[in-house]
Amino acid sequence: MGTILIRNGLVTDATESRKADVLVKDGLIAKVAPEIGLSEAGEGCKVIDATGLVVMPGLIDAHTHYHLVSRGTVTCDSFPQGSRLAAFGGVTTVIDFADHNKGMNLVDSLKYRLDEMAPGMAIDYTLHQGVYGHGYDSTIGKQLEQLKDLGVKTLKIFTTYRNTGYLIENRDDLLDLFKNAKRLGMLVTAHCEFNPMIEKISDNWKGDFSPASHAKMRPAEAEGKAIEYFGSIALEADCPLYVVHVSSECGLNAVRSLREKGLTVYAETTPHYLFLDKSCLEGPDASLYVMTPPLREKSDNQALQQAVIDKEFQVVATDHCAFTREQKLSSSDCRTIYPGIPGTEEMLLLLNTLKDSKADLSMSDVVNLISTNPAKLFGIYPQKGSLEVGTDADIAIFDPSEEWTLADDNVHSASLYTPYRNFTVHGRIRTTILRGAVILENGQYFGKPGNGRFVAQH
Numbered sequence: 414m415g416t417i418l419i420r421n422g423l424v425t426d427a428t429e430s431r432k433a434d435v436l437v438k439d440g441l442i443a444k445v446a447p448e449i450g451l452s453e454a455g456e457g458c459k460v461i462d463a464t465g466l467v468v469m470p471g472l473i474d475a476h477t478h479y480h481l482v483s484r485g486t487v488t489c490d491s492f493p494q495g496s497r498l499a500a501f502g503g504v505t506t507v508i509d510f511a512d513h514n515k516g517m518n519l520v521d522s523l524k525y526r527l528d529e530m531a532p533g534m535a536i537d538y539t540l541h542q543g544v545y546g547h548g549y550d551s552t553i554g555k556q557l558e559q560l561k562d563l564g565v566k567t568l569k570i571f572t573t574y575r576n577t578g579y580l581i582e583n584r585d586d587l588l589d590l591f592k593n594a595k596r597l598g599m600l601v602t603a604h605c606e607f608n609p610m611i612e613k614i615s616d617n618w619k620g621d622f623s624p625a626s627h628a629k630m631r632p633a634e635a636e637g638k639a640i641e642y643f644g645s646i647a648l649e650a651d652c653p654l655y656v657v658h659v660s661s662e663c664g665l666n667a668v669r670s671l672r673e674k675g676l677t678v679y680a681e682t683t684p685h686y687l688f689l690d691k692s693c694l695e696g697p698d699a700s701l702y703v704m705t706p707p708l709r710e711k712s713d714n715q716a717l718q719q720a721v722i723d724k725e726f727q728v729v730a731t732d733h734c735a736f737t738r739e740q741k742l743s744s745s746d747c748r749t750i751y752p753g754i755p756g757t758e759e760m761l762l763l764l765n766t767l768k769d770s771k772a773d774l775s776m777s778d779v780v781n782l783i784s785t786n787p788a789k790l791f792g793i794y795p796q797k798g799s800l801e802v803g804t805d806a807d808i809a810i811f812d813p814s815e816e817w818t819l820a821d822d823n824v825h826s827a828s829l830y831t832p833y834r835n836f837t838v839h840g841r842i843r844t845t846i847l848r849g850a851v852i853l854e855n856g857q858y859f860g861k862p863g864n865g866r867f868v869a870q871h
Contacts, residue, residue, distance in 0.1 A: 417849065418454040422463030422810065425776050426470060426800055427785035435468055437806040440849035445800055459851075463810055466843060469780050470798050471505025471807030474757045475787040476657060476681065476730035479509055480529065484751060489827040490735045492533025493862040495757070498825040499536055500853040500860055502758035503809030503842040506537045506797050506868065508730075508787070510569060513545040515578065519556040523565055527867060534865030536847055537807070539793060541569045541602060547578030549586050554593045564869025566599045566792050567655075572639040573606040580608055584646065591650035600679075600790065601647070602655040605639035605664065606631060606706055624699035627747035628691045628707040633661035636706055640667035644676055653677040655790070658732050660686045660706040662716035665725070679790055681728040682717050684756055684763045685832060690714055693832075700741045702832060703750040704732070721782070722773050727790065729764060729782045731756030735828040755826040762838040765813055769839050776813070792870030810844035817841065 417437040424433040424445060434449040435442065444453075451458065479495035481488040490498065499507060511526035513519060523542055530538060542565050544553070560566070570590070571579040581587050594601050611631055620626050640656055644667070647654040659665055659682045668680050685704065690711045693702035702708060720726055734753025744750045760783060768774040788798025795801045800808070817823075818837050821830045845853035852860040 416454055416458040417461060417846065417851070418449060418451070418458050419461045419463050419468055419808070419810065420449070422466050422468035424468045424800065425780055427777055427781040430467070430776055435800065435808065437808070437846070437849045440806055442800055442802050442804050442806050444802060461810065461844060465812070465814070467776060467811040467813050469809050469811060470784045470800050471809050471845070471847065472503045472761060472783050473506045473508065473787040473798060474499065474504050474731050474733065474760060474783070475508045475728050475791060476683070476732045477507045477509045477757060478732070478734040478753065479507070480533070481734060486740060486751065488735055488753065489737045489740065490733070490755065491827070492530055493535060494827045495733070496533070496535035496860055496862070496865060497858055498758045500845045500858060501825050501842060503761050503811060503845050504536065504757055505807040505809070505845060505847045506539070506793070507757070508539050508541060508791055511540045511542045513543040513548050515547055518548065518552070519544065520559045520563065523560060523563060531863065531867070533862045535852065535860030535862050536865045537797070537868050538865055539791065539868045539870055540565050541567045543569045544581070544590060545571070545579045546581040549581055553590060557593050557597055557599060561597055561599065564867070566870040568594060568599060568601050569604070570601060571604045572642060573604065573608045573611055575608055575612070587646050588650055591646055591652040595650050595652035600653060600655055602657050603643045604657055605636050605643060607635045607638035607642060610635045610638055622746045622748055624694040624703050624745065624747050624750065625691070627703055628694060628709065630747065631705065631707050633663040633709055633713070636661055637663035637667040640664055640671070644671040644678065648674060648676050653679065655679040655681065657681050658683050658686065658706065659717070659726070661709045661713045665716060665720055668725070679727045680725065681730050682721070682726050683730060683732050684760055685754060687714060687717050687721065687767070688763060688836070689832060700745055700750045701738065701830060702754065703741070703747060703752055704734070704754055705752045718767065721767070722771055724778070726782065727786050729760065730787070731760050733757040735826050737828050738830050754832045755828050756832070758824050758826065759819065759831060759833050761811065761842070762819070762840055763833065763836070765840040766838045793868045797868060806846055806849040808846040809842060811840055812843050813840045815839070815841045
């Protein structure tokens with residue numbers, strides 16, 4: 414692991430941008446200063462000229478599903494492939510998910526996922542642990558203590574998917590979970606779609622099951638109702654709540670209402686809910702755009718974009734869950750289409766383009782949404798999400814000015830498509846550095862499966 418001197422860049426963190434040099438030694442940030450001489454860097458130093466470029470902390474995609482086994486198949490972006498496409502997007506750490514496997518307790522489920530990931534990941538990672546109804550019992554408090562000892566402090570729960578066993582139906586069990594999370598300083602993250610409403614719509618549905626019907630069968634009101642429901646439990650337990658992938662203005666208004674009641678609510682949205690709408694669910698490629706929750710109205714895009722500008726969202730993440738075109742297009746029935754889309758690679762490009770169109774959004778705001786805030790909320794800051802001296806030298810060097818058009822053949826997911834095709838975006842990652850090692854430079858990828866490390870949450 415050598416020494417790297419990054420010179421003449423616009424060093425940008427969550428608070429400011431300034432002209433500075435960055436010195437990397439032994440995998441750590443050694444110095445950030447207005448000017449660092451070659452003599453200080455030493456012989457054999459790799460020099461990167463970052464003139465005209467933004468030098469930022471490595472990005473964190475706080476919501477991914479690489480190599481997810483689901484519905485009798487597996488997502489197409491394996492751990493090596495997910496690491497590769499992430500590097501092309503400047504992402505050096507992802508927060509993936511450990512399912513609560515049937516027949517296993519939480520600790521064994523976590524260890525199973527870690528054993529799966531370790532040989533394939535070429536970037537760093539930590540995990541959210543699913544807590545599902547099928548395995549919920551009175552030992553949950555002890556299991557959570559053991560999870561915390563293993564370095565995982567974030568939990569994932571659902572208000573839907575009763576048929577799969579994900580849903581924790583008993584409110585007292587949910588209250589117990591939130592109280593244990595409060596006791597242990599853990600964070601509950603929630604997929605919010607109110608199951609009774611969704612099942613009632615489904616049971617009485619008279620329409621077809623085309624992709625366009627997906628948005629009608631899982632309406633925004635179900636999201637808002639579920640956020641209210643989880644929020645009432647979190648309020649009773651005096652425990653913060655993190656709402657994943659807010660998709661609608663209705664959901665956003667529910668978050669606002671809970672905040673007015675005094676609850677600490679952290680809210681996440683995704684690029685697809687910011688930039689895609691339900692018109693994508695029409696036409697021959699409609700199945701490519703099915704995910705859960707579904708795409709909403711253009712007015713929802715606009716409301717969520719404004720909420721990003723107004724700093725009502727703490728995190729933008731992608732919910733990257735990629736299937737191949739063949740997998741997606743194998744069904745046109747919204748009940749059986751594999752749900753999910755790729756997105757990790759495009760995350761920064763889309764947000765930078767939004768920033769360029771909005772006077773009240775800065776590059777520091779973008780860094781906060783997709784690096785620093787996720788690191789802080791999920792207990793890996795300042796090791797990740799910062800450029801502080803002594804922390805991991807995870808760095809993305811970004812050309813903010815290049816303008817180009819996204820296409821299926823110029824992104825790197827094994828899905829071989831981008832849901833943002835024909836989007837003109839601003840910016841391109843030039844270099845991605847993971848713990849002092851260059852893993853991407855000028856379009857060449859150097860990451861090695863197995864070099865990624867699990868990052869314990871604290």
